[in-house]
Amino acid sequence: MGVPSVENDFGAGSPAPFLLSAPVTQWVMAKLFHDAMYNPDRPVASHWEASAGEPVSGCAPVDGDVTCDVAVIGGGFTGLSAALHLARDDQIAVRVIEAVEPGWGASGRNGGHCCFGGAGLDPDEIAAEFGEDVARQNITTQREAIDLVRDLALTNDLDIDMQGQGELCVAHNARSMDELRDETELWKRLGGFDCELYAADEVREQMYDAPGISGGMLFPFGFGLHPMKYARGLARLAQKHGVTIHGRSPVTRWHREGRRHRLVTPGGSVLANKVLIATNGFTRDELHPAVDGCLLPVISEIIATRPLTENELARHRYQATMPLYDKRPMFAYYRVLPDNRVHMGGPGGMTGTPASKERWRSRLKQRLATIWPEWRDVEVEYCWRGFVCLSSDGLTHLGPVENDPSVFYSLAYHGNGVAMATWSGRAVAGLISGHANRNIPATMTQPLKPFPIPALRKFRIYRRYGGRMLRTLLGGE
Numbered sequence: 001m002g003v004p005s006v007e008n009d010f011g012a013g014s015p016a017p018f019l020l021s022a023p024v025t026q027w028v029m030a031k032l033f034h035d036a037m038y039n040p041d042r043p044v045a046s047h048w049e050a051s052a053g054e055p056v057s058g059c060a061p062v063d064g065d066v067t068c069d070v071a072v073i074g075g076g077f078t079g080l081s082a083a084l085h086l087a088r089d090d091q092i093a094v095r096v097i098e099a100v101e102p103g104w105g106a107s108g109r110n111g112g113h114c115c116f117g118g119a120g121l122d123p124d125e126i127a128a129e130f131g132e133d134v135a136r137q138n139i140t141t142q143r144e145a146i147d148l149v150r151d152l153a154l155t156n157d158l159d160i161d162m163q164g165q166g167e168l169c170v171a172h173n174a175r176s177m178d179e180l181r182d183e184t185e186l187w188k189r190l191g192g193f194d195c196e197l198y199a200a201d202e203v204r205e206q207m208y209d210a211p212g213i214s215g216g217m218l219f220p221f222g223f224g225l226h227p228m229k230y231a232r233g234l235a236r237l238a239q240k241h242g243v244t245i246h247g248r249s250p251v252t253r254w255h256r257e258g259r260r261h262r263l264v265t266p267g268g269s270v271l272a273n274k275v276l277i278a279t280n281g282f283t284r285d286e287l288h289p290a291v292d293g294c295l296l297p298v299i300s301e302i303i304a305t306r307p308l309t310e311n312e313l314a315r316h317r318y319q320a321t322m323p324l325y326d327k328r329p330m331f332a333y334y335r336v337l338p339d340n341r342v343h344m345g346g347p348g349g350m351t352g353t354p355a356s357k358e359r360w361r362s363r364l365k366q367r368l369a370t371i372w373p374e375w376r377d378v379e380v381e382y383c384w385r386g387f388v389c390l391s392s393d394g395l396t397h398l399g400p401v402e403n404d405p406s407v408f409y410s411l412a413y414h415g416n417g418v419a420m421a422t423w424s425g426r427a428v429a430g431l432i433s434g435h436a437n438r439n440i441p442a443t444m445t446q447p448l449k450p451f452p453i454p455a456l457r458k459f460r461i462y463r464r465y466g467g468r469m470l471r472t473l474l475g476g477e
């Protein structure tokens, strides 16, 4: 079953011109992303899944024909947060229709950095394009998003293993350190807050000691969490407020019946007045014309080692509790979890074949050994991957689709959706109920746009990771 291809009868409504139409795009995308990425019968095999306790109960598949006011497609942070807020704040009858189980997508697989981010553009790029006020509003939104996750967890006793305060960016050369200095000024000017700069010695003494460190910048907001526990906690909370969650219910067909929408799944169908698309990186182009050719899934991969001993941690004088990332060319994010496992994630290939997963596992292991040579022989116990989601303009998009006020989406967090998907789910819930009181930045309410040549959108990734293009075309990664 899994995340299927979907049939719809929107036909002529598709925004993509003929040459770029869904069949061409689907063919190329199918050639580029292996089915294993969508197959629920292949274990995700994440450390989060193994340590999250029981799956959410009461998520029976759709059985027969049922109705609701709002149907949410996708049971990740976006869909669950939207469903929770619709049901709790506006007593709206909501059904979440999830292909596998709550948290199966990126929400249960990510690095658990509940931190700033969401757009693929820097604040100064947003300021240049939309003005400084909009850039400031974006920053406020990101702060609110982190607070929202913390509040949801604390107010509702969600056990999500919150860890640390802030996020540390580590620099490994003088140029990166200069960039961090500039960034500090930028956050001060646009965000009105201070980021603390650390000299190399200070990082070594207070965070961890490893070769090549030039310094760091401590961002004051954010924390680490256990993403699968958070996704399941949100799902249970939504159920408590009356949301029905259907697992193992991929939407395979979507058509209109008068003003309503019929979403067909293998076990039955859901007839809804309004639909929210909350499928992010697992969205199939043909789900709805409004998303056709508009989203670029990108694979991110994570490894987790066995728990380190205190002696092993001491070899790098590891004391940092907050999430970290570094500014080396191949972006990596990492942290040592409360049980002393090292988690490290980064880009994860271009095809998603099972064989490529193994190659990326050893690349990440090499990367770990470069950062922490003393831990180079520590066994990697888990390796998993998932899709993050980019849009053509580098912005998160939420709201009603252009030609149909009964269909909404909230998509594209550019690899930073722990906080932002939660916030966006709440914001889009406000738009759906009509009781929107959220200050949604203008960047987010722009309509989603297709990539210029959707069939070739994946090659945008090569702009960043260019050298691998040839190898992929030749069949490897």
Ligand SMILES: Cc1cc2nc3c(=O)[nH]c(=O)nc-3n(C[C@H](O)[C@H](O)[C@H](O)COP(=O)(O)OP(=O)(O)OC[C@H]3O[C@@H](n4cnc5c(N)ncnc54)[C@H](O)[C@@H]3O)c2cc1C
Residues within 6 Å of the ligand: 003, 004, 006, 073, 074, 075, 076, 077, 078, 079, 097, 098, 099, 100, 101, 102, 103, 104, 105, 106, 107, 108, 109, 110, 111, 112, 113, 114, 115, 117, 249, 250, 251, 252, 278, 279, 280, 281, 282, 283, 284, 287, 300, 301, 302, 333, 345, 384, 385, 386, 387, 388, 389, 410, 411, 413, 414, 415, 416, 417, 418, 419, 420, 421
């Ligand atoms: C490896 C990795 C590391 C990451 N690290 C971080 C991090 O540290 N910090 C951070 O902020 N963000 C991180 N992210 C990004 C973050 O996880 C996502 O932005 C966020 O989880 C998106 O949530 P979502 O609910 O929109 O989508 P998802 O969680 O992907 O959920 C979409 C759901 O839709 C379902 N679906 C799709 N099609 C259908 C259909 N036809 N019918 C029914 N259901 C369907 C899927 O099964 C899936 O469960 C990471 C992502 C990955 C993959």
